[in-house]
Amino acid sequence: MSNPSKLGPHAGPSTRLLHTGYDPSEFFGFVNPPSVHASTVLFPDTATMRRRDQKYIYGLRGTPTTDALERALDDLEGSHGTILVPSGLAAISFPLLAFLGSGDHCLVVDSVYGPTRLFCDTLLTRMGIETEYFDPAVGAGLKDLMRANTRVVFLEAPGSNTFEMLDVAEMAGIARAGGAVSMIDNTWATPLFFRPLDHGVDLSIHALTKYPGGHSDVMMGSVSANRETFDRLRDAQMQIGVNVSPDDTYLVLRGLKTMALRLKAHEAAALELAQWMETRSEVARVLHPALPSFPGHDLWKRQFTGASGLFSIVLDGGGPRAAAAFLDALRIFGLGYSWGGFESLALEVGLSDRVVAKAPLEGPVIRLQIGLEDVADLRADLEGGFAALAAL
Numbered sequence: 001m002s003n004p005s006k007l008g009p010h011a012g013p014s015t016r017l018l019h020t021g022y023d024p025s026e027f028f029g030f031v032n033p034p035s036v037h038a039s040t041v042l043f044p045d046t047a048t049m050r051r052r053d054q055k056y057i058y059g060l061r062g063t064p065t066t067d068a069l070e071r072a073l074d075d076l077e078g079s080h081g082t083i084l085v086p087s088g089l090a091a092i093s094f095p096l097l098a099f100l101g102s103g104d105h106c107l108v109v110d111s112v113y114g115p116t117r118l119f120c121d122t123l124l125t126r127m128g129i130e131t132e133y134f135d136p137a138v139g140a141g142l143k144d145l146m147r148a149n150t151r152v153v154f155l156e157a158p159g160s161n162t163f164e165m166l167d168v169a170e171m172a173g174i175a176r177a178g179g180a181v182s183m184i185d186n187t188w189a190t191p192l193f194f195r196p197l198d199h200g201v202d203l204s205i206h207a208l209t210k211y212p213g214g215h216s217d218v219m220m221g222s223v224s225a226n227r228e229t230f231d232r233l234r235d236a237q238m239q240i241g242v243n244v245s246p247d248d249t250y251l252v253l254r255g256l257k258t259m260a261l262r263l264k265a266h267e268a269a270a271l272e273l274a275q276w277m278e279t280r281s282e283v284a285r286v287l288h289p290a291l292p293s294f295p296g297h298d299l300w301k302r303q304f305t306g307a308s309g310l311f312s313i314v315l316d317g318g319g320p321r322a323a324a325a326f327l328d329a330l331r332i333f334g335l336g337y338s339w340g341g342f343e344s345l346a347l348e349v350g351l352s353d354r355v356v357a358k359a360p361l362e363g364p365v366i367r368l369q370i371g372l373e374d375v376a377d378l379r380a381d382l383e384g385g386f387a388a389l390a391a392l
């Protein structure tokens, strides 16, 4: 819930990350919160127990450790309350379950994270909820897709793997006017580069697994909600009965301390490599919102304050064989899922599940997560990939 932060509203992002969420005087002055392992919490007497009149009641309902992370995220997102769940994907499925029911209609951007689509197309379909995917370029046309039973508009900006941008405030406004709750997967930007609730979105979703954790050693998700939506979200979490482990929470709190610093490095290195990629004849297009050549660049510039370290390239021709030759030649970039950790990663993107926003046609799409290695080494590694293409 709302953060009793000693920081004024104008403290900078690095200062906030270091001093928000937890007050050392709450725990003997230690600068970090304790990792509280808990199920039972004792009450002093029956009267207190009957009224449930104390701060902590039961492990599932929260501890000083989970409170510290929830409050830090509230401060960063400008939210009324935050819930923590065991993965980024759970941070998507929980709010959808909380706000949708049988007979409802849900609008989802077609450039959404693949597993979000899978959740909608399987579990939500079985529950009698209809999902309709819309073109990320729909703009004000979203209004025409709203129906009387549209309860949720689900956004992601930029889009997964292809980075399509949205006018978030416009879409949140259309959702609100139509009586629907708006949600956005804000994982790419982190709250340091975009604060969706300031743009009228009701719920902001994060895979804390990515930059907040930052070290590829923890999985967690969060949903930060405004005043109107938080109670229903928390109720759903408690009705289902899921919370997060204290040690994992502690790792994310630790990761947050360096997130601003890390993001600056990811941002600068990714931009440098993206600009270099634009000069390569093997690359048809670079999909990175901070490049002026990118179609969504103006939308990005108007709404976001930075770019993180994840972008894609479209190879100029070739098929799966070219993609494999490029990827298998890489020595520093690892082949692996997820991103936001310290290490550089690459993979071939599959876009066959898109229904409206079709995949680029020029050649295979390769997604790059730019880690914290020396940029010259990463460039040399990618040059090795291009050499393998030339040798085909």
Ligand SMILES: *Cc1c(COP(=O)(O)O)cnc(C)c1O
Pocket: 086, 087, 088, 089, 090, 113, 160, 185, 187, 188, 207, 208, 209, 210, 219, 220, 221, 338, 339
């Ligand atoms: C990785 C990712 C998720 C899911 O996070 P997990 O913690 O891996 O479940 C959700 N949304 C986006 C945009 C992601 O990239």
